[in-house]
Amino acid sequence: MTVLERPRLTEVGVSRPRKDGREKLSGQAQYVGDMEVAGMLHGKVLRSPVAHAGIESINVSAALELDGVAAVLTGSDLDDIEPYYGHAIKDRPIIALDRVRFAGEPVAAVAALDEATAEAAVRAIQVEYEELPVLGTLEQALASDAPRLHDRRPELGLFHGLGELGEQRGNVCYLHTIVGGDIERARAEAEITVEGTYTFPAVYQYAMETHATIAHHHGDAVTLWANCQHPFLVQAEIADLFGLEVGSVRIMVPYLGGGFGSKSYTKMEPLTVALARKAGRPVRIVNRVEESMVTTRRHGMRCWMRTMADRDGTLLAREVHFWLDTGAYADNGPRVTATAADAAPGPYRFEAAEVQGYCVYCNTPPSGSYRAFGATHLQWIGELQVDEVAHRAGVDPLELRRRCLLVPGEPVRPDGSGKPLDADLIGDVERVAAAVGWDGPRRAWVGRGVSVGLLAAGAHPVSRASVRLSADGSVDVYVGTTELGQGPRTVMAQIAAEELGLSSELVRVHGADTRFTPYDRSTGASRSTTIAGLAVKRAADAVGERLRETASELWDVDPTLVELVGGQAVVSGEEISLPDLIAKRFGFRGGEIIEGGEVRPTGGDTGSYAEGPYFWEVCVAGAEVEVEPETGVINVLRTATIADVGKAINPQLVERQDEGATLQGIGNALFEEMRLVDGLVTNDNLLEYRIPRLSDLPQRMRSIIVENEDGPGPYGAKGCGEGAFAAVPAAIACALADAGVPMRELPLTPERVWRRIQELAGQPQREDQSHD
Amino acid sequence: MDLALTVNGREVRAAIEPHELLLDFLRDRLGLTGAKRSCDVQVCGTCTVLVEGQPVSACTYLAADAQGRRVLTIEGFAQSPEFERFEEAFLRHAALQCGYCTPGLLLTIKSLRDSGELASEADIRHGLDGNLCRCTGYRSILEAARELAA
Numbered sequence: 001m002t003v004l005e006r007p008r009l010t011e012v013g014v015s016r017p018r019k020d021g022r023e024k025l026s027g028q029a030q031y032v033g034d035m036e037v038a039g040m041l042h043g044k045v046l047r048s049p050v051a052h053a054g055i056e057s058i059n060v061s062a063a064l065e066l067d068g069v070a071a072v073l074t075g076s077d078l079d080d081i082e083p084y085y086g087h088a089i090k091d092r093p094i095i096a097l098d099r100v101r102f103a104g105e106p107v108a109a110v111a112a113l114d115e116a117t118a119e120a121a122v123r124a125i126q127v128e129y130e131e132l133p134v135l136g137t138l139e140q141a142l143a144s145d146a147p148r149l150h151d152r153r154p155e156l157g158l159f160h161g162l163g164e165l166g167e168q169r170g171n172v173c174y175l176h177t178i179v180g181g182d183i184e185r186a187r188a189e190a191e192i193t194v195e196g197t198y199t200f201p202a203v204y205q206y207a208m209e210t211h212a213t214i215a216h217h218h219g220d221a222v223t224l225w226a227n228c229q230h231p232f233l234v235q236a237e238i239a240d241l242f243g244l245e246v247g248s249v250r251i252m253v254p255y256l257g258g259g260f261g262s263k264s265y266t267k268m269e270p271l272t273v274a275l276a277r278k279a280g281r282p283v284r285i286v287n288r289v290e291e292s293m294v295t296t297r298r299h300g301m302r303c304w305m306r307t308m309a310d311r312d313g314t315l316l317a318r319e320v321h322f323w324l325d326t327g328a329y330a331d332n333g334p335r336v337t338a339t340a341a342d343a344a345p346g347p348y349r350f351e352a353a354e355v356q357g358y359c360v361y362c363n364t365p366p367s368g369s370y371r372a373f374g375a376t377h378l379q380w381i382g383e384l385q386v387d388e389v390a391h392r393a394g395v396d397p398l399e400l401r402r403r404c405l406l407v408p409g410e411p412v413r414p415d416g417s418g419k420p421l422d423a424d425l426i427g428d429v430e431r432v433a434a435a436v437g438w439d440g441p442r443r444a445w446v447g448r449g450v451s452v453g454l455l456a457a458g459a460h461p462v463s464r465a466s467v468r469l470s471a472d473g474s475v476d477v478y479v480g481t482t483e484l485g486q487g488p489r490t491v492m493a494q495i496a497a498e499e500l501g502l503s504s505e506l507v508r509v510h511g512a513d514t515r516f517t518p519y520d521r522s523t524g525a526s527r528s529t530t531i532a533g534l535a536v537k538r539a540a541d542a543v544g545e546r547l548r549e550t551a552s553e554l555w556d557v558d559p560t561l562v563e564l565v566g567g568q569a570v571v572s573g574e575e576i577s578l579p580d581l582i583a584k585r586f587g588f589r590g591g592e593i594i595e596g597g598e599v600r601p602t603g604g605d606t607g608s609y610a611e612g613p614y615f616w617e618v619c620v621a622g623a624e625v626e627v628e629p630e631t632g633v634i635n636v637l638r639t640a641t642i643a644d645v646g647k648a649i650n651p652q653l654v655e656r657q658d659e660g661a662t663l664q665g666i667g668n669a670l671f672e673e674m675r676l677v678d679g680l681v682t683n684d685n686l687l688e689y690r691i692p693r694l695s696d697l698p699q700r701m702r703s704i705i706v707e708n709e710d711g712p713g714p715y716g717a718k719g720c721g722e723g724a725f726a727a728v729p730a731a732i733a734c735a736l737a738d739a740g741v742p743m744r745e746l747p748l749t750p751e752r753v754w755r756r757i758q759e760l761a762g763q764p765q766r767e768d769q770s771h772d
Numbered sequence: 773m774d775l776a777l778t779v780n781g782r783e784v785r786a787a788i789e790p791h792e793l794l795l796d797f798l799r800d801r802l803g804l805t806g807a808k809r810s811c812d813v814q815v816c817g818t819c820t821v822l823v824e825g826q827p828v829s830a831c832t833y834l835a836a837d838a839q840g841r842r843v844l845t846i847e848g849f850a851q852s853p854e855f856e857r858f859e860e861a862f863l864r865h866a867a868l869q870c871g872y873c874t875p876g877l878l879l880t881i882k883s884l885r886d887s888g889e890l891a892s893e894a895d896i897r898h899g900l901d902g903n904l905c906r907c908t909g910y911r912s913i914l915e916a917a918r919e920l921a922a
Binding site for chain 1: 799804805806807808809810811812813815816818845846847850855858859862863864866868869870871872873874875878897900901902903904905906907908909910911912913914
């Protein structure tokens with residue numbers, strides 16, 4: 001029997017130091033706010049102080065009189081274009097036209113020689129508003145007599161991705177329904193039923209670098225420097241809005257100071273382009289934190305859920321209705337709704353499930369993507385109910401999960417559509433349970449929880465990349481993935497180096513410039529390593545083919561016998577360095593080899609919603625928490641997360657992803673909340689909106705990497721970095737319930753927890769409240 | 773008003789507005805963009821620079837208050853021989869991701885170390901609690917700081 005020996009990987013699987021490390025550590029790394037272009041003006045935006053109003057008049061004359069003011073933009077400057085955009089639904093004007101729908105909506109913008117002048121000019125603009133009733137909450141927006149916030153006929157955006165848009169009723173912008181099995185029968189059969197209503201808050205992503213754009217509109221072309229995650233989608237939307245050819249819109253993306261979804265799709269770019277068009281000069285707009293908070297955020301949510309089981313706890317069915325506050329404009333709300341709907345049943349073997357997800361317009365700031373959206377909203381609720389079923393059935397929650405979790409190959413969606421399960425969830429949950437001391441003795445007010453879920457990563461399989469081997473043997477990788485901290489410049493270098501048999505130190509990976517960089521659909525949905533990485537691998541492979549070809553001509557051997565290793569081409573008895581080989585190919589020390597790689601849908605994997613995700617991102621975590629009954633303060637003692645990545649190209653970067661996701665998960669679980677009152681964000685600053693600090697680090701935090709090589713990406717890789725975010729709040733909420741305090745509202749602030757403890761103290765004790 | 777100060781070892785003179793912030797002075801007039809703007813309210817630590825060796829939030833510190841003082845930014849620190857240890861520790865532990873908070877964090881650690889306030893685990897945890905990082909989850913930063921404390 002012939003055993004094919006697998007070549008040992010030398011770059012992939014190794015924790016190489018970050019390629020961008022030295023540049024960032026020394027302060028040399030450039031972000032959009034650090035950049036200036038010749039003739040650049042500074043832009044400032046006048047934002048609505050009220051959440052819902054008609055605009056009666058705008059007087060800009062005092063602003064225009066100020067020295068140094070170059071241009072003032074209002075809605076009336078957009079008469080020559082169709083000024084509505086939105087990648088999902090074209091419902092948002094570039095700037096308020098005759099009505100404002102949220103507090104913070106741009107009403108006017110000023111371009112001036114410096115920021116201070118622009119600010120003074122913004123203050124000099126006078127606007128008369130005719131205030132309208134504010135639909136500040138889901139209840140108000142869904143009331144039968146609520147006014148409609150959008151009366152234009154909804155028009156699909158360029159990247160809707162969810163099939164036909166149904167009829168919009170009232171303020172419901174999008175409805176997503178999943179139905180499978182016979183729910184009536186399950187209701188009749190169920191012997192254990194757990195149900196309740198739950199609340200998830202609006203949350204701010206807080207990428208430390210706020211949204212920033214430099215735009216220049218010149219002739220029939222636009223040049224942008226933007227901190228966007230999806231430059232090619234922004235390029236298409238800008239071209240569409242301003243009536244330009246796609247190729248004449250050029251977007252350059254330097255380093256991003258974090259994204260987490262807040263810089264996905266189109267944000268401040270249309271307004272900056274419109275202002276630059278009016279001014280006839282390049283304009284830079286850099287948001288302040290309070291502006292980025294109203295540019296995009298995570299959806300607040302109300303959810304009703306019911307889980308049904310038979311007497312021994314075996315799960316039978318689940319019904320879920322949830323309502324997401326998408327704010328004044330759809331942004332990515334429809335996709336968030338669909339992804340939340342996919343997460344709602346949880347990865348269990350149900351006989352039936354019914355999910356209805358409503359994406360609802362309100363007079364609140366628009367909501368879009370934030371890391372692990374949808375799954376983070378739903379997983380904690382579903383997992384609390386699974387634990388409650390286990391409790392009532394007298395079964396260990398881990399044992400119940402072993403019994404009811406899906407196994408690889410089983411359909412995930414209740415209607416049987418989409419990709420079947422591609423991960424070992426039972427193995428994953430057992431690992432985190434062990435890591436948080438599941439079977440160890442329990443102290444009073446200490447609880448442990450595990451949570452399991454799946455994130456329908458909307459990873460569209462459309463990426464191109466090119467790899468260029470220069471005459472000196474160094475390599476450039478051109479790939480559209482945005483470096484927002486997650487490390488693609490390092491990982492892509494490792495992939496190209498692996499395929500070419502050279503050191504990743506010889507590989508340079510560049511930021512996107514749409515004029516030169518091959519198309520990449522987007523940076524999000526944990527798709528970069530899996531999909532763009534596969535395009536890079538294919539491009540590098542193709543370069544390798546050219547090298548083998550040249551070596552085979554040189555030595556008169558079959559090209560398949562030529563190996564690329566240690567920076568050389570090798571066959572038995574012969575070796576030649578890559579620079580020498582390239583010199584042989586071109587006859588002098590010059591030339592280059594440049595090849596492309598492509599990933600595209602090949603049937604059944606279009607990344608369309610109906611076909612289901614390219615891979616299911618695993619969301620598994622465990623937590624041990626202690627609650628102080630006198631104060632309601634929660635201390636997170638231990639966390640464990642699973643990075644079920646198929647193959648870790650750079651294990652250290654994978655761990656960092658999950659550690660970062662763990663802290664964001666702790667923030668979402670314990671204290672992060674945008675407090676909206678009548679549509680106004682009342683804590684729009686970092687003094688009152690608290691994010692995790694170093695002192696919030698759990699006493700022990702483990703990231704466990706699982707490598708089953710079961711992903712569709714290079715070397716069996718699949719995406720990571722989001723799953724832990726969805727799983728950690730769920731594990732904490734379950735652990736708190738295990739400690740005796742089941743909660744139905746996040747975040748788990750001390751006051752809420754303390755009140756719940758008082759409320760429970762007045763009720764008959766649950767058995768699990770007495771600990772030994 | 774006239775301002776004279778030392779920035780990264782070089783004397784600088786400029787006519788400034790009395791209300792000009794040190795962060796704007798460094799970034800806009802001197803082109804030293806290593807100090808980043810984020811929260812604007814002295815919470816995040818991203819704009820940290822050292823004035824006479826002490827960390828200050830340049831977003832809420834008047835340039836005028838730096839009159840006659842020595843200011844060190846990441847650009848200056850990166851030129852010093854001592855920087856290499858910091859660089860290696862942060863690279864080894866991958867204690868950075870997007871890099872936006874990193875300059876402020878490095879200068880904070882340097883200041884703590886110079887003043888002997890990085891001696892114990894408690895020192896490190898206390899001293900770094902005022903520098904936010906949204907990406908890393910802090911564990912790797914803690915490890916790099918421990919290495920630099922040793």
